[in-house]
Amino acid sequence: MTSNNVSNAPGLDAYWMPFTANRQFKADPRMIVAADGMYYTAADGGRVLDGTAGLWCVNAGHGRRRIAEAVERQLATLDYAPSFQMGHPAAFDFAERLAAIAPGGPDAPLDRIFFTGSGSESVDTALKIALAYQRAIGQGTRTRLIGRERGYHGVGFGGISVGGILNNRRVFPTLPGVDHLRHTHDPVRNAFAKGQPEHGAELADDLERLVALHGADTIAACIVEPVAGSTGVLIPPKGYLERLRGICDRHGILLIFDEVITGFGRLGTPFATERFGVRPDLVATAKGLTNGVIPMGAVFASRAVHDALMHGPEPAIELFHGYTYSGHPVAAAAGIATLSIYEDEGLLTRAASLEEDWAASIHDLRGTRHVIDLRNLGLIAGIELEPRPGAPGSRAYDVFVDCFRRGLLIRVTGDIIALSPPLIIERGQITDAISLLAEAIERAA
Numbered sequence: 274m275t276s277n278n279v280s281n282a283p284g285l286d287a288y289w290m291p292f293t294a295n296r297q298f299k300a301d302p303r304m305i306v307a308a309d310g311m312y313y314t315a316a317d318g319g320r321v322l323d324g325t326a327g328l329w330c331v332n333a334g335h336g337r338r339r340i341a342e343a344v345e346r347q348l349a350t351l352d353y354a355p356s357f358q359m360g361h362p363a364a365f366d367f368a369e370r371l372a373a374i375a376p377g378g379p380d381a382p383l384d385r386i387f388f389t390g391s392g393s394e395s396v397d398t399a400l401k402i403a404l405a406y407q408r409a410i411g412q413g414t415r416t417r418l419i420g421r422e423r424g425y426h427g428v429g430f431g432g433i434s435v436g437g438i439l440n441n442r443r444v445f446p447t448l449p450g451v452d453h454l455r456h457t458h459d460p461v462r463n464a465f466a467k468g469q470p471e472h473g474a475e476l477a478d479d480l481e482r483l484v485a486l487h488g489a490d491t492i493a494a495c496i497v498e499p500v501a502g503s504t505g506v507l508i509p510p511k512g513y514l515e516r517l518r519g520i521c522d523r524h525g526i527l528l529i530f531d532e533v534i535t536g537f538g539r540l541g542t543p544f545a546t547e548r549f550g551v552r553p554d555l556v557a558t559a560k561g562l563t564n565g566v567i568p569m570g571a572v573f574a575s576r577a578v579h580d581a582l583m584h585g586p587e588p589a590i591e592l593f594h595g596y597t598y599s600g601h602p603v604a605a606a607a608g609i610a611t612l613s614i615y616e617d618e619g620l621l622t623r624a625a626s627l628e629e630d631w632a633a634s635i636h637d638l639r640g641t642r643h644v645i646d647l648r649n650l651g652l653i654a655g656i657e658l659e660p661r662p663g664a665p666g667s668r669a670y671d672v673f674v675d676c677f678r679r680g681l682l683i684r685v686t687g688d689i690i691a692l693s694p695p696l697i698i699e700r701g702q703i704t705d706a707i708s709l710l711a712e713a714i715e716r717a718a
C-alpha cells in the first residue's frame with residue numbers, strides 16, 4: 274500500500290524547483306523540515322531564525338494552531354465549492370472582514386474584494402479590472418498599462434509585462450502597449466538613508482512624460498509597488514507616491530498599488546496606503562492574507578471602480594474573470610483565522626513599535642566590510658553589498674548559504690540582502706539576526 278506520509282529522504286530529481294538554480298541546489302540541498310514561531314528546523318535538526326517570513330508572507334509566525342484548527346474544521350465541513358454562479362459562507366465572511374480593514378480610510382475604503390489564488394493572479398486581476406473599468410465608463414481607448422523599472426509583479430504575462438526585471442522578460446513575449454517609469458533607486462543621492470529617502474520625488478514626473486508621449490486617452494492604469502521588495506528593497510522617496518497620485522488624477526489614470534509584500538502590517542500600518550497617506554484605486558494583495566499557510570490573493574477595489582462595472586442587464590456577468598480557486602473555502606477559513614490573530618495580537622501595527630530599533634540595528638551594519646548601502650522601512654531592510662568583480666551576486670549568495678548553515682534565513686537578489694521577519698519578532702532576535710549576518714558578511718571574501 275502506498276504511504277500517505279511525507280518521506281524524510283525523498284529523491285530530488287522529479288521536483289522542478291521554482292526560481293532556483295536546480296542543479297546547484299540538488300548538489301548541496303538546503304532542506305527545511307519543520308517550523309514553529311520565529312524558527313525553522315533544518316534537516317540536520319538545526320534551528321534557523323526566519324529573517325524573511327518565509328517569502329514575505331508568514332507575518333504572524335509559524336505553526337499557528339488557530340489557523341490549523343480553522344483549516345481542519347473547514348476541511349471537515351466544506352472542502353470545496355464552485356465559485357462561479359455559486360457561493361459559500363466562508364468567502365463572503367472573509368470578504369466582509371477584509372472590507373472592515375480595507376485600505377483607503379473610512380470615507381472611501383477600497384472595500385470590494387475579488388479573490389484570487391496568488392500574488393501573480395492578483396496583479397493580473399487588478400490590471401484586467403482597470404481595463405474593464407475604463408471601457409465601462411466610455412474610455413475604451415485606454416488600453417495602455419504603465420509599470421516601473423525594477424518592479425516585480427509576479428510571473429503572469431500581465432505581471433512580467435508591467436514588471437521591470439530583465440531576466441523575467443528575456444525569453445517571454447510581453448503584452449503590447451506597456452511602458453515603464455524609471456525606478457527610484459538613487460544610491461548617489463540617497464545611500465544609507467534611514468526610512469524614506471529625501472531625493473527623487475520628481476521621478477514621478479516620468480508619468481507626465483509618458484502621457485505626453487502616448488496621450489492620456491491611451492493609458493488605463495499605472496501599477497507600482499509602494500516599496501519594491503523583490504528587486505532589492507527600494508523605498509519610495511518622500512513625496513513620490515503623492516506626486517504619482519496627483520498625475521494619475523489629472524489624467525484619468527487608475528493607480529494600482531501592488532501590496533503583495535507591503536499589505537498586512539509589513540510597514541507598521543495595515544497597508545502601505547495608510548503609511549504613505551496615498552489612496553490608490555486598486556490594491557493587489559496575497560502572502561500575508563492567509564499568513565502564507567494556504568495560497569490565496571485578494572484585490573481590493575474602490576467602490577467607484579466596482580460600481581462602474583455593476584451595470585447592464587442583471588443576468589449578465591459583469592466581469593469575465595475568475596479562478597477555480599477564487600474564494601476557496603479552506604483558504605478563506607485560514608484567512609479569517611489569520612485576521613483574528615493579527616487583530617488580537619496587534620500585528621498590523623506592531624512593526625511601527627519595532628521600527629526604530631530595527632532601523633538602528635540595520636544601520637549598525639554601516640562600516641561592515643562590503644556594505645555599500647542600507648535601506649529600511651517598517652520591518653523591511655535592504656543591505657547592498659559591493660559585487661565581486663566579474664561575479665555579480667556571488668558574494669550575497671555565499672552570505673545566504675553561510676547564514677542558513679549557522680541558523681538564519683535571509684533572502685538575496687543579486688548582491689542585495691533583503692530582510693522581512695515575521696511581525697512577532699522580539700528585539701533580542703533582531704539583535705541576534707543582525708550580529709550573525711554581520712559576521713557572515715565579514716567572512717565573505
Ligand SMILES: Cc1ncc(COP(=O)(O)O)c(C=O)c1O
Binds near residue numbers: 391532560
Ligand atoms: C510585489 C509582488 N507582487 C506579486 C508577487 C507575486 O506573488 P506570487 O508569487 O504569490 O504569485 C510578488 C511575490 O513576491 C511580489 O513581491
